[in-house]
Amino acid sequence: MNDYVLKRRVTKVIYHVFTFLFAFVMIYPVLWMALSSFKDTNEILKTAQNLFPEKFTLKNYITGWKGFGGYSFGIFFRNSFIIAGISTIGAVASSAVVAYGFARCDFKLKSLWFSCMLLAMMLPFQVIMIPQYILFNRLGWVGTYLPIIVPQFLGQGFFIFLNIQFIKGIPMDLDEAANMDGCSVYKIFIKIILPLIKPSLVTSAIFSFMWRWDDFLSALIYLSDPLTYPVSYALKMFADPTAGSDWGAMFAMATLSLFPIFVIFLTMQKYLVEGIASTGIKG
Amino acid sequence: MKKKILSLLIMTAMVIGLLAGCSTKKASPAANTQTTEGNSSGEKEAAGDEEVTLSLVWWGNQTRNDLTQKAVELYMKNNSNVTIKTEFTDWSGYWDKVSTMAAGGNLPDIMQQDYAYINQFQESGQLADLTPFIKDGTIDTTNIPESILDSGKIDGSVYALSLGSNAPMMAYDKEIVEKAGVTIPEQPTIDELYEIGQTIYEKTGVQTYFDGGINYIQYLARTTGSYLFDELAKGTLDSSLLYFNSIAKFSDTDFCIPANLLVEKDPEIVETKPIIDQSTWNDLSFSNQFISVSSTAGRDLGICMWPTTADATTQPEYLKPSMFFSIAETSENKEAAAKFIDWFTNSEEANEILMGERGIPINTEIADFVKSKVDNVTAQVFDFIAKVTEIAEPIDPPSPSGFSEVEELGKKLVETLRYGEINAEDAANQYVTGSKEILEEAAK
Amino acid sequence: MKKNSMSPKRKRTIGQIMNRKEVAGYVFILPFLIGFFGFIILPMLVSFGFSFTRFNILKTPSFIGLQNYITMFTSDATFWKSFGATLYYVVFSVPLRLIMALIVAMLLVKSTKLSGFYRAVYYLPSIIGSSVAVAILWKRMFASNGVINAMLQSTGIPSTIAWLGRTDTAIWTLIILAVWQFGSSMLIFLSGLKQIPVSLYESAKVDGANGIHRFIKITLPMLTPTIFFNLINQIINGFMAFTQSYIITQGAPRDSTLFYTVYMYQNSFAYGKLGYGCAMAWVMVMFVGLITFILFKSQKRWVYYEAER
Incomplete structure (x- = not known):
């Protein structure tokens, strides 16, 4: 018995040592970036191997935050929150609804629509960019957030597919039992399915927020007023291959821009823990 | 099933028709404005104090964005009836953005323009002819040299106004050069550079960089008074062979920086240029990069012209517009846009803010005015440009469509050559035949 | 009905x-x-x-039939090179990434005090995405005087390899980047693992099955829908990978890291051949579509859905 306890402890220690070391390797590059943001721009270039700055400076944060042409990063962050926040709500909600339709209902042409969804996922944005721009321009949406946000409310292939996989993992007996009790399909979706796919909803939310936060291409194409630029797009402007880049300021702002996603992840990942596993539905 | 395919095809055809329709529609108002050009001058007086909103778009970094925005604000303060909506972006995103805008018939009134792109935009009728505004004095050109105006000319009309001058330059590390005990001539020949490189490597162990991309092939063509794109269109080998031979001559030695290092020390990005970390003692680029290269390197750099050939019959060095402003053909406020460009180019108050950040001001008086206010490094560039101005031959005409692809082909062949997988002669042959095909295809 | x-x-x-x-x-x-x-x-x-036109964005398209497709398959060597590089990338990065993600997800599925922290740490690399900062970072790390070589040297291997400058190693720096950013797949695996009813494990324990046994008999089959999802997605994403190649290597050296989408993009925008770019896009859609189709067909053999039991 003593042996057993010892063995358990050793495995536990090994587990933690291993995960910790491995974690360090994983975050080394991120650490490097974060710490570099406190280095002088020239020091970043010359002493790439050093993790810690020779001279700790906040200069990069000050010049970086100033932004461009009088538009500070405060504005860019606010815009990113608006875009990513609203898009995420839209994408998570609409994708869950659509996924339920695909996973649990039988209707004509279902496989055709499903294939269309996959097809849309495979098409690189760059080639439909021009026609889409013309379309949105005709609608008078260019220069506003509408072309970026509205499509998010109409279901995103990746999240739809993800939710489908999860809904398919829920035993049919549950639906049938509820149906016997006189629940409508809609009620089943809201009362039974939604709570059970919480992990995939949370995952969708994390991804959606992160992708919208990082996305600069649609901002580049559709936005015109610097007052509406998001962080991802503003970050690109520190780098100019021909006229010189302020890497220090870019690293500083890039590091700052990680925080919102990181905080979202930390708060959301707790909910991943509660899945079917904890409710123990299947007997 | 057949029905389905048929309906799909019909739909596609309709959609294409729709798009083609919208681009022809786009062209027709452009044609109209050209014929009514005479009327627009009549409207001018009436338009004097009217509320005007202009859109202005450029690419740039933090410095340029700040300075330009400041200048724009000053202009709006002085001209309370004008509102200028600015947009700025990074270089690589810029062209995606403006070509998408152009495809949507939505170009901003004033756009920053590059020498490599101006032809494409002009050819497709996107740019307004600025000649009437120059003739009627809206854009004052009294202090602007003819040759600089010419650089924005296509088929006899001015479509873009240069925002500053630039010239091909080689930057070098003064300290290393001194240590090796060599002197760098104002314009070395390729053979001289070869010997200098060898000496420096023997004395200090620092390597040499030698290439200037397609600009350098054009440069070499200019040494014989020839125009590269004429040669390529005809399939003539001369300048291309000279170029690849020179590249091979250097890359065969051990004093030249090896190809595999050039991937990580990319000479096309200021921060990674091999001269920055003293992997090499020299760098070939354009003079507007001198300031950022100097400040990034944090050392004293010298400046000279690109290497020419020993038997050059004409001077290859030239002045190049670093960038332009042009006005969109679709703009409804061409007059107001031209006024702004005039102010941007010719006024002391604007250039006191801009400080030659886009290149040496093209108005000679303004250039002198700005020079008195700049720091030593910038003054070095002013002096260099002054020296080049004395000897410069006119720049090659704007590059034809297909330029980017020809440029990329050259880069790839140089890489292949440096990796030792092709010889100079084959590379030159492949370059010329490949380029000919590309240019023919692009002209269709 | x-x-x-x-x-x-x-x-x-x-x-x-x-x-x-x-x-x-x-x-x-x-x-x-x-x-x-x-x-x-x-x-x-x-x-x-x-895709059936010759089309410079700034000009009007002109119909040229199948010419783009014919050029692509018969006379464009770069097309095949970029296709090969992308295929190589997908073949290695997708399985490696998924295996990595699954292993880490298995390690982190237990709720210990630190698991939230570990999850965050392992997810961190995926958060930084493929921004310009990553590009600089990656170039610096794999530079001839970079961290990777320094590490190798400290273990006694005298390495001065310019990883990004060799045609055989450059693509691996991108594969490693992809594997390093396994966070998204890990998260999906985590949610998948969480969906497996505890009761299954409990009854298996009663039957005396050991860890490996439980993994093969319960975890793996119950996880197949998630594996299937990740696989499909990673394959699609792998073929659509763009930024890594575009901002880090730009295809260098010698097109060994020129991704399909990057070449497509160059054609569409830089070279003014949007028609050709669109044709390339559709060829890729067909190819990836075919792979996806085959995978969907194979579902019956290996993917286990609770609802279809």
Whole structure:
């Protein structure tokens, strides 16, 4: 018995040592970036191997935050929150609804629509960019957030597919039992399915927020007023291959821009823990 | 099933028709404005104090964005009836953005323009002819040299106004050069550079960089008074062979920086240029990069012209517009846009803010005015440009469509050559035949 | 279903009609249909139409039939090179990334005090995405005087390899980047693992099955829908990978890291051949579509859905 306890402890220690070391390797590059943001721009270039700055400076944060042409990063962050926040709500909600339709209902042409969804996922944005721009321009949406946000409310292939996989993992007996009790399909979706796919909803939310936060291409194409630029797009402007880049300021702002996603992840990942596993539905 | 395919095809055809329709529609108002050009001058007086909103778009970094925005604000303060909506972006995103805008018939009134792109935009009728505004004095050109105006000319009309001058330059590390005990001539020949490189490597162990991309092939063509794109269109080998031979001559030695290092020390990005970390003692680029290269390197750099050939019959060095402003053909406020460009180019108050950040001001008086206010490094560039101005031959005409692809082909062949997988002669042959095909295809 | 709808006389209320699965299905997927018909199908068809044209964005397209497709397959060596590089990338990065993600997810599925922290740490690399900062970072790390070589040297291997400058190693720096950013797949595996009912493990424990046994008999089969999802997605994403190649290597050296999408993008924008770019896009859609189709067909053999039992 003593042996057993010892063995358990050793495995536990090994587990933690291993995960910790491995974690360090994983975050080394991120650490490097974060710490570099406190280095002088020239020091970043010359002493790439050093993790810690020779001279700790906040200069990069000050010049970086100033932004461009009088538009500070405060504005860019606010815009990113608006875009990513609203898009995420839209994408998570609409994708869950659509996924339920695909996973649990039988209707004509279902496989055709499903294939269309996959097809849309495979098409690189760059080639439909021009026609889409013309379309949105005709609608008078260019220069506003509408072309970026509205499509998010109409279901995103990746999240739809993800939710489908999860809904398919829920035993049919549950639906049938509820149906016997006189629940409508809609009620089943809201009362039974939604709570059970919480992990995939949370995952969708994390991804959606992160992708919208990082996305600069649609901002580049559709936005015109610097007052509406998001962080991802503003970050690109520190780098100019021909006229010189302020890497220090870019690293500083890039590091700052990680925080919102990181905080979202930390708060959301707790909910991943509660899945079917904890409710123990299947007997 | 057949029905389905048929309906799909019909739909596609309709959609294409729709798009083609919208681009022809786009062209027709452009044609109209050209014929009514005479009327627009009549409207001018009436338009004097009217509320005007202009859109202005450029690419740039933090410095340029700040300075330009400041200048724009000053202009709006002085001209309370004008509102200028600015947009700025990074270089690589810029062209995606403006070509998408152009495809949507939505170009901003004033756009920053590059020498490599101006032809494409002009050819497709996107740019307004600025000649009437120059003739009627809206854009004052009294202090602007003819040759600089010419650089924005296509088929006899001015479509873009240069925002500053630039010239091909080689930057070098003064300290290393001194240590090796060599002197760098104002314009070395390729053979001289070869010997200098060898000496420096023997004395200090620092390597040499030698290439200037397609600009350098054009440069070499200019040494014989020839125009590269004429040669390529005809399939003539001369300048291309000279170029690849020179590249091979250097890359065969051990004093030249090896190809595999050039991937990580990319000479096309200021921060990674091999001269920055003293992997090499020299760098070939354009003079507007001198300031950022100097400040990034944090050392004293010298400046000279690109290497020419020993038997050059004409001077290859030239002045190049670093960038332009042009006005969109679709703009409804061409007059107001031209006024702004005039102010941007010719006024002391604007250039006191801009400080030659886009290149040496093209108005000679303004250039002198700005020079008195700049720091030593910038003054070095002013002096260099002054020296080049004395000897410069006119720049090659704007590059034809297909330029980017020809440029990329050259880069790839140089890489292949440096990796030792092709010889100079084959590379030159492949370059010329490949380029000919590309240019023919692009002209269709 | 059919019988129900045939049953005469009984007047159905709107609620009843809406509750028929046939109708409900369309109600549920309505947002998708609006989006698809509103914003996707037209641009999609237009791009398909463009693929039969010679089209510089700034000019009017002209119809050239199958010429783009013919050029691509017969005389464009770079096309094949970029296809090969992408295929190589997908073949190595996708399995490695998924295996890595699964292993880490298995390690982190236990709720210990630190698991939240570990999850965050392992997810961190995926957060920084493929920004310009990553590009600089990666170039610096794999530089001849970079951290990777320094590490190798400290273990006694005298390495001065310019990893990014060799045609055989450059692509691996991108593969490693992909594997390093396994966070998204890990997260999906984590949610998948969480969905497996604990009771299954408990009864297996009672039966005396050991860890490996439980993994093979319970975890793996129950996880197949998630594995399937990750696989499909990673394959699609792998073929669509763009930024890594575009911002880090730009295809160098010698096109060994020129991704398909990057070459497509160069053609569409830099070279003014949007028609050719669209044709390339559709060739890729067909190819990836075919792989996806085969995978979907293979589902019956290895993917286990609780609902279809």
